[in-house]
Amino acid sequence: MLSDALLHLYRLMMRIRVFEEKVQELHKLGRLPGFVHVYLGEEAVAVGACSVLRRTDHITSTHRGHGHCIAKGADVAPMMAELFGKADGYCKGKGGSMHIIDTSLGILGANGIVGGGIPMAAGAGLADTVLGRDGVTVCFFGDGAANQGVLLEALNLSAIWKLPVVYLCESNHYMEFTPTADLTAGRIYRRAEPFGIPGVEVDGNDVLEVRRAAAEAVDRARRGEGPTLIEAVTYRFAGHSEGEEAFVSAYRTEEEVESWKARDPVTCFRERLLAELPDRASELDDIDDAEQASVEAAVRFAEAAPFPPPGQALEHVFAEAGA
Amino acid sequence: MLSDALLHLYRLMMRIRVFEEKVQELHKLGRLPGFVHVYLGEEAVAVGACSVLRRTDHITSTHRGHGHCIAKGADVAPMMAELFGKADGYCKGKGGSMHIIDTSLGILGANGIVGGGIPMAAGAGLADTVLGRDGVTVCFFGDGAANQGVLLEALNLSAIWKLPVVYLCESNHYMEFTPTADLTAGRIYRRAEPFGIPGVEVDGNDVLEVRRAAAEAVDRARRGEGPTLIEAVTYRFAGHSEGEEAFVSAYRTEEEVESWKARDPVTCFRERLLAELPDRASELDDIDDAEQASVEAAVRFAEAAPFPPPGQALEHVFAEAGA
Amino acid sequence: MANVYFMQAMHQALAAAMEEDETVVVLGEDVDRGVFGVTRGLIDRFGPNRIRKTPISEATFVGGAVGAAAAGLRPFAHVMFSSFFYVAMDQIANQAARLRYMSGGQVELPIVYFAGTGPSGSAAAQHSENPHSILMHTAGLKVVMPSTPYDAKGLMTAAIRDPNPVIYLADLRLSRLRAAVPAEPYEIPLGSADIKRVGEDVTVVALASLVPPVLEAAAELEEEGVSVEVIDPRSLVPFDWEMVAASVRRTGRLVVADPARRLCGAAGEIIAGVSERVWDSLLARPRRLTWPDVPVPFSPPLEKELDVGAEDVKQAVRDVLDESSRRIPAARGAARGSA
Amino acid sequence: MANVYFMQAMHQALAAAMEEDETVVVLGEDVDRGVFGVTRGLIDRFGPNRIRKTPISEATFVGGAVGAAAAGLRPFAHVMFSSFFYVAMDQIANQAARLRYMSGGQVELPIVYFAGTGPSGSAAAQHSENPHSILMHTAGLKVVMPSTPYDAKGLMTAAIRDPNPVIYLADLRLSRLRAAVPAEPYEIPLGSADIKRVGEDVTVVALASLVPPVLEAAAELEEEGVSVEVIDPRSLVPFDWEMVAASVRRTGRLVVADPARRLCGAAGEIIAGVSERVWDSLLARPRRLTWPDVPVPFSPPLEKELDVGAEDVKQAVRDVLDESSRRIPAARGAARGSA
Ligand SMILES: Cc1ncc(C[n+]2csc(CCOP(=O)(O)OP(=O)(O)O)c2C)c(N)n1
Numbered sequence A, B: 001m002l003s004d005a006l007l008h009l010y011r012l013m014m015r016i017r018v019f020e021e022k023v024q025e026l027h028k029l030g031r032l033p034g035f036v037h038v039y040l041g042e043e044a045v046a047v048g049a050c051s052v053l054r055r056t057d058h059i060t061s062t063h064r065g066h067g068h069c070i071a072k073g074a075d076v077a078p079m080m081a082e083l084f085g086k087a088d089g090y091c092k093g094k095g096g097s098m099h100i101i102d103t104s105l106g107i108l109g110a111n112g113i114v115g116g117g118i119p120m121a122a123g124a125g126l127a128d129t130v131l132g133r134d135g136v137t138v139c140f141f142g143d144g145a146a147n148q149g150v151l152l153e154a155l156n157l158s159a160i161w162k163l164p165v166v167y168l169c170e171s172n173h174y175m176e177f178t179p180t181a182d183l184t185a186g187r188i189y190r191r192a193e194p195f196g197i198p199g200v201e202v203d204g205n206d207v208l209e210v211r212r213a214a215a216e217a218v219d220r221a222r223r224g225e226g227p228t229l230i231e232a233v234t235y236r237f238a239g240h241s242e243g244e245e246a247f248v249s250a251y252r253t254e255e256e257v258e259s260w261k262a263r264d265p266v267t268c269f270r271e272r273l274l275a276e277l278p279d280r281a282s283e284l285d286d287i288d289d290a291e292q293a294s295v296e297a298a299v300r301f302a303e304a305a306p307f308p309p310p311g312q313a314l315e316h317v318f319a320e321a322g323a
Numbered sequence C, D: 001m002a003n004v005y006f007m008q009a010m011h012q013a014l015a016a017a018m019e020e021d022e023t024v025v026v027l028g029e030d031v032d033r034g035v036f037g038v039t040r041g042l043i044d045r046f047g048p049n050r051i052r053k054t055p056i057s058e059a060t061f062v063g064g065a066v067g068a069a070a071a072g073l074r075p076f077a078h079v080m081f082s083s084f085f086y087v088a089m090d091q092i093a094n095q096a097a098r099l100r101y102m103s104g105g106q107v108e109l110p111i112v113y114f115a116g117t118g119p120s121g122s123a124a125a126q127h128s129e130n131p132h133s134i135l136m137h138t139a140g141l142k143v144v145m146p147s148t149p150y151d152a153k154g155l156m157t158a159a160i161r162d163p164n165p166v167i168y169l170a171d172l173r174l175s176r177l178r179a180a181v182p183a184e185p186y187e188i189p190l191g192s193a194d195i196k197r198v199g200e201d202v203t204v205v206a207l208a209s210l211v212p213p214v215l216e217a218a219a220e221l222e223e224e225g226v227s228v229e230v231i232d233p234r235s236l237v238p239f240d241w242e243m244v245a246a247s248v249r250r251t252g253r254l255v256v257a258d259p260a261r262r263l264c265g266a267a268g269e270i271i272a273g274v275s276e277r278v279w280d281s282l283l284a285r286p287r288r289l290t291w292p293d294v295p296v297p298f299s300p301p302l303e304k305e306l307d308v309g310a311e312d313v314k315q316a317v318r319d320v321l322d323e324s325s326r327r328i329p330a331a332r333g334a335a336r337g338s339a
């Protein structure tokens, strides 16, 4: 890989990192309405996977969607404004954290329903197939979502129709406050096998490994050879949702969290880049600074933006014919 | 196996055979309201599986449920009356062919929703587990139903809770008018593997083979070792539903149907019994006659029974507290 | 104009739409043959790339239609029996009906969700739902339910061309209807009701398979000297409040006949919505004719017991007339006259 | 009587029911901790055999409850947010609500389906539904929706003891309510409404989280000399038509406040049902206060725009009074008097 491309991966991961840390901070200050689920610790998954996608490719996302959106090219300013519920947000304040959508980037939406995006991804893949486009859809979903029946249905449908869809399970070990393994039989990536779909496991904290697996799956899909299931093993550093301490007692040990932080996907990748591209070390600092600055700017943008006029609550239910 | 037990298997298969042929005949005469799906050709599956169940064990059934009900001990007279929509039917005429229920026999119901019985079976298994009973539930479902997501969900749930449930897929090669293989990736029995559940394939036209597989699965379940998925490969001799010729052109070849009729589970078993128990040959004839007579009697019972008074349409929505 | 059956009329509109726009695709179980005939044979004309037989996985093909629409197709999803909407309800109510709104208007979702609906003769409780009021309440879905082959065709064309998810419910009791229908495609705008019979004394709003018995009752009442106006809303979302309100403003009397359960049903809604608009014109309490609040039973006499028939309609019309002649304040009664 | 929060009141009833009947089991995601607190801590008292944390598989644990109930348990299924009912709608509407009827009355299904419901502060379109009218229309489900800790506890006891599937909706906007509640279990019969404030001029029927603003409005209106009777149905199926109709018979005026969408909603139903019963007593057109027919938006000012508040209630009450004093026939107006 070209070093510029490597730095770009780093930049996106850092963008997510900085964005989410800022989100945490703002949430603590009571500035963000609604539920907020941050992606800290999982940055390598979204960035690795989306790095092999084109702008015209699609993704479907989850309640924990900020990282997917940023990795697919979303701008942090309208994202932040959306989190604030402002008129200049991606969805004009209608969606919020759990529903960020940018169809011009192929982002078919974060989704508040666990598993809700899975059928949609198959449908987007169908559109590519029917229309003879060589697009690909990446369907992000959690390890908890892997127990929703739509996974079986979508795997089956994608297999028989050879849909160009990559099912990417983010195995972050928890579904809300419950260890996934407690309520999940067997390994998720193996659920692909009976359908004749390749099922692979990757280190979700290693952006290059995710990228490699995604590239293989995406190429396969583009060639018309059908879907792949990738299970990216990772960990979320933060709680399930911000502010959960208020009503949930601890459900993870300090040691567990620390052991994963020692494998922080962002800092590990940074160290690796420092080792492999020592002459570009200063650029990493520049990236950190630039991302920090852009997220700060995003916050200012969001704060300055107006709330939507109340009457807008009544708009956007239906599209006008011929509009 | 004792020869009496073998004869009993034969009797039940013959009972289903005679019942269903009579149902076809009545349907052609326009005597039966609503949809009717007959079980001809699949008799060995229900009889083999239910032969290892106790009265207190449960089954969940499908739209093609007559065979399951008879195999679990249902009486053909109130069954037939139910098909006629009569007051003396199992469900007082409220349910019809697709909804025969007899809770006293553990029949939790035929079900008009493809896959509808799958979660219910897991729930019945949970009741046995929670209450410390050694009951078992057999969940019958079609190969078409295997593409409903609830299968994944129920397999996962049953695996983690080691529920005493046997998932029995009747692979009769069709879902309505479409070959199952056209729209089903891989083999269904293999869908158990990722959950660590035994998945086995059996010849669904051989009642003893079904019985053997069911016995193993049921024993395992009773011992508290959890669920099994059995795929019984079989074939339906008749159409998807009676009268379909009126609106569906042929979707199977004569040869295909004939090749399966050559492996008719009832006549093959009869021949085998004749060979193995030559001294009881006459009893087989007696059984045939008796079953024929009892189905004739069932028709007379059904015909003589009154329709429910129209006002009964308003009853049985809610149970009275303390009733 | 050839005589065509109810389902054939929809078939014609769908086929023409597929000719006209190659992004229209059909999804559903056995859609090559098609239990109701609406999609039958299309596979021969348009091939398996556009006529997609699906596995029995309602949640996924209904939700797939959402993703497909967002990515450039115009899916016609054949849900078969409307009871099966419940199997895919998340994808209908949380996804299809929400995505545009949640996105602040970014997405258009031109989807038709088609199903045969209502009792069709002892299909029993899991194949006989009329869930239109549930879908009306959802917000974000248009809902149509025609009563004639002509309307069926025109509404189908409009539904397919509409940029929003449209629930298209074909009342199975109307399958045998046959009528002359123009060969060319035409649109009936969603949201336009139709006066099926002009009258002066009582407005009867009737949905889907209750239109024929209501017309029958109206014809019989004519002989008794009672003039009934029969309105078929055709589209439930959007609803043509204006036409219905205008009629009731003239007649002063309202009966609503809806082949569905009562509690929170469309009949109550129509009464509430019309009352809000023309309260002062009402000469008697509006009547609703609906099923009782029970599942649909199997046995023919039980199923029949749920039905609203011409006799019920006649009785309700007479009741409304009686009440208004007995009770309206003299001044008003004089002004309006009543039969 | 200790002061307890809304959800704690339900928790007490559930815990007591589990003590009293060992076939009561809890199913649902994270029910050991429980996002709303209704099941929190029960696992320490009753252990993991009876407090069953489920995978994220709503269709299967909701449908599992049906099989479990038919096989001898009394499941309390914690569906979490009521938007998730749609994910399991087949199992609710085609199975739980149908099995007893289809079996001709053979089966009892003592199940409680519990969910937090309604907007809870920018939870947006997929976590803020108030689907009670959809569940009311289904037939075969009882539906309760309390507005006070006292009612919450009594209805929970009744719901768990009831031999039928009961949908128990806990309005999330009421989470901070706190009130004194008897320590011992007690039952409030399903189907009994409650007069939350006695009044003479106008009847306001209010559901769940709209009861507090309606009471606030009533108190303020008192100062204007208007006497408002406030009725909380508490249970929507069965519905206490008698109590509501009796009140309207006295007041002659009806306003219904329902925190849900309008089309085919409970407000329209209550107006239709009451009008049918007491048409002659109505002195003005009944008013409904509901959300507009849109999904629930995220942004605080948008979400607030949907709300029905005390001011809306006051306005509606004044409108009803105005209209009746302007328009009622003199004779009737004199007989009743109006503010
Ligand atoms: C259908 C549905 N059920 C339950 C929830 C509540 N919920 C939100 S996130 C979550 C856990 C999801 O776990 P996972 O899929 O592993 O994603 P993660 O949060 O770990 O990224 C649950 C149960 C929901 N939003 N939707």
Ligand SMILES: Cc1ncc(C[n+]2csc(CCOP(=O)(O)OP(=O)(O)O)c2C)c(N)n1
Pocket (backbone or CB within 6 Å): B063, B064, B112, B113, B114, B115, B141, B142, B143, B144, B145, B146, B170, B172, B174, B175, B176, B240, C029, C056, C058, C080, C084, C087
């Ligand atoms: C949820 C649902 N979808 C579709 C149908 C219509 N339908 C009835 S039977 C059937 C085919 C079922 O195939 P399979 O499960 O293989 O059972 P078989 O008829 O072969 O016994 C279909 C699609 C239905 N009843 N329920």
Ligand SMILES: [Mg+2]
Pocket (backbone or CB within 6 Å): A142, A143, A144, A170, A171, A172, A173, A174, A175, A176, A180
């Ligand atoms: Mg997870």
Ligand SMILES: [Mg+2]
Pocket (backbone or CB within 6 Å): B142, B143, B144, B170, B171, B172, B173, B174, B175, B176, B180
């Ligand atoms: Mg089959």
